[in-house]
Amino acid sequence: MPEAIAEEVKEVEDLTSENVTIKQKRELLKASEVYLDVRFVYPDEGEVWDGSVPVYYRRTGVFEETSEGMADVIEQAYDNMHPSKREQWEQEQRKFWEDFSGNVTDEFFYVIMDGEWHCGHEFPDNNNPSRRIQDIKEKGYTLSSKRMQCEECDRSKMHRQIVRFPRGGPTGYETMSDELRERIIRVLGRYDVFENTTRQQGLLPDHKFPEIRWDETVREDNPDDMPEEEIEEKFQLLDNQRNQQKREVCRNCFQTGERGTPYGINFFYEGDEEWPEDVPEQGPEAEQGCVGCGWYDLQKWRAELNKRLQEP
Template sequence: MTNLFSPNTTSHNDWEVLKDLQWHCTKCELKSGQAKTWQVWRQEKGIQLDKDEKGNWFKRQMCHTCNFTTIHRKLKSLEILDETKSRSGVSQYLARKIKMLFKNEEAFLLRPISSNQLEVDHKFPQARWGGDEIENKPTMSEAEIREKFILLTRSNNLLKSRYCEKCVETGKRGVFPGIYFWHQGDENWQGDKHDEKGCIGCFWYDPYKWREELNIIVNK
């Protein structure tokens, strides 16, 4: 199978490493450590990633090269699933609709910025999904959009991914930098790994609700 990615890119390098269909370390062999990258591979590119015994899209194991226990990734097959590629992700039409609804406001700092600098992000992080999501229909209502998505810049989207991945690994929920507040629960993750309710109360799940609840306390 020909490499799908442009030469001299992170994904091009990682494909070359993974095409032997073996588990590879994200610390010393693969260049991308972000869960979002692998989500794009599966949902937008139709690339088949393998799962571990627990159904995760990764495996934590000892790497005999760097001698650390790290997250490993593996291709299940070199075949591209065109059906998955065509039906997954957020269409350009829906992305424009979401950005218009939020008036191009970035959720981290509540600032309106250029549309091309914003990414549509799922409130419930991909790192906790139990499988592929259902189709995001262009006819989604405003309420459905607000329940499922926020807008972030690329850098803040990656920051969220790091917090969420750390939460999956350690059971400690993320914070707005320097403010240790959760409007529901505390820093400890509650419930099943794939239960979206465990995210409620965290800034990164719903920055708007988080600020609303914090202001109630501040203004008492």
């Protein structure tokens, strides 16, 4: 571990309780997530929990970069992972998942519910296991990821673990009900903005303003009776493949400052391929840096491109 990171880890550990050990700070570049690998000791129960606690995790609104902020998240995790709270938490989650029984994702959740590390081979057979994990995250759960050696698979594989924060995480994540999700699809006319066609199945509401650029001030409630004007302003519809593709494009933009080009067409109706220097990288003001990029609003981007092509 680099000396500067080791000093940072020691500083965070000094701010936490004596029953917390921080092993290392770890960054998952692909997802732009930062974890602290920890060991929690619960002496009265004679139990130990080895896990990873996200301290920079856009999905649940955790963006801690100071030692004090990271220590606070660790202490919250220590409290939530306390063995005395396990039974009630599991009962609450089983009740929540009753509404989703039989949709396959619930079977994945029950595997991971115990808070231990699980290799991919432990989950049910499924033709899209990544989507199932994504579904769990979209319901507000905090999942940690770590590549580790699996003794049964006899090779290094990605493992996942749930941290028993409340759904939505320590600071709350913008979630939506299944009813609202279907209503958004109806309001937007089942229009696939990437394919420029309507379709009856396979569409997902996509936030035009990508989540990787959110901070805690961006998140808000998504009521089932959200006005149609707000739906049209905030969302567009993509299939799962394009939704994942947009995530990768926006992640690359966040990490490199290079804005995306749908279909490989280097056209921006505002700005150019570089993230504007006068626009912050995260927070509500960051949305202005997305305007003009095709991935931000594919329907408007297509209309502006066609308008440009028709100019003499």
